[in-house]
Amino acid sequence: MVADGWVTEYVRVEGKSVHLKRSLGGSGVPLVHIHGFGISGAYLMPTARVLAGRWLNVVPDLPGYGRSERRDHVLDIRALAGALLAILDALNIDQAVLIGNSMGCPIGLEVAHEAPERVRRLVLVSPAGGIQNQPLPRGLGQLALDVMRESPRMVPVALPDYLRFGPINGLRLFHQLTLFPSLERLLHSPVPTLAVLGGRDPLMPSPSRVDEVVRLASEHLAVALVERAAHAVNFSHPEELAKVVEAWLDGALLAGGAQLPAGVRVIYS
Template sequence: MSTPTSPAGAPKPRRLPRRPASSLTEKWTRIDGVDVFFRESPNPPADARVMTHVHGFGLSGRYLLPTAERLAGEFHTFVPDLPGFGRSGKRRDMLDIPDLAHAAADFLDDRGVEKSTLVGNSMGCPVIIEFAHHYPERIDRAVLVSPAGGLFNQPLRRAIAQLSKDAPREPTRMARVAVPDYVRFGVPSTMRMFRALTQYPSLQRLLEMRIPTLVVLGQRDPLLPHAHRVDEVASQTDSHVLVVLLEGAAHAINFSHPGQLAHVITLFMDDKPIENDPSWPGHVRLYEVHRGKHHPPPRPTE
């Protein structure tokens, strides 16, 4: 077989295969006329529980991959870009929390999934809470990492100041993931989505939930109230909420502390006590802040 040549007659350099962006399989589907991009466990166990990761404000699911990949061996994992975000197509009516919750349900329908645990970060948490409000029979458990929105992030200038404080607290490599996503999302979409996010009644909906719910907060997250305030609010009702504080983490915990987050999610999914992994660096610790009265009691570790 002859060697391919360039127009000048010189042999063409071989193209190296593109390094996969993730160990998860990248796929496309079409839902209601919109192309939707997602990642999925390549070979999930036949009896694996389904776990779907929901991204935050203006971002794609790419920054969730460090945590999702660590859980993909045990759970049938999906990481979609919701319509209007990342590589997925846009729709005019996809910049509201209820619309995004319905879009998440449509995605699970498309994949033939009846019930899933949902793991969200930032804006993904209100989306999950709204999903649970409309489809309580379709959500197994909820994992809310650095939930955003509501009065604490209003007005816009306050949210911008909070984001400015958070940026230097995140790994520098996060910018290579986030900046292209924000540019693609655009300013008009940002303004509209911000209004929808801050007006959403996250706290009221959270306290109405009746499924096991894990809330993970970063000790250095400027976008959230202090953990003691969260405990105070969570204690107002007999809830299923378990609140855990991760020392040293800021807002994008799924990206910055994937090992620790995957560890606590696995413990939560198996109803085991929240314990630190002895192999972690000395400055990384998990602290249980609140355990709802009706949350499943922890089973002894084996």
């Protein structure tokens, strides 16, 4: 189905159908957007639509999410990374820029470590998981606070997905997410990486901890902040996020020549 410059299609991954949206315009290395836990790729579309003016964009629903066929069990992060590679294979995409949000960031990091030749660059928007979300009760409290900070416009987009995924599956997967070694994977990312944080995101570490991580990281990492955003930056602040990603892909962010929107600043480049 084709509508508004996007095509909706299905590919087969391990014998199951996977739903995705693909932009018809743009060129160059495709931008592949990776959604968070318990939710489909629908909330990533605002940013993908902005970026589709220049690049080919692909927004899949990972196996078991959204309109993709359900599995017998919930896939963990490593299995989801393998599924994403299979989706790239099915679309004949040899190399992509991966843009993850929340759980999509650990998935993107796992793909980059497993198959670095398949990842041109990696964008981590609100990278969840690891020590900043431990123990589980703390992580759940952060998640509840974020729900209160997100745009009300996200409710009709996200709620049907969460209900379909189920609270038990969501709890189990979120627990896995808190145990994922996000920091270690980030510090040793084998590809150039951009982290974009929301200034009002309760799932992110403190500013002092961010500074510490930046000092530990090598030159492969750039960090930007969208000051008024919470966790779902891709949905709430698509123009700001797209401008940061665009500047970084063009090399202007690292060179300090980027014209960024108000409320967006580079922490480290």
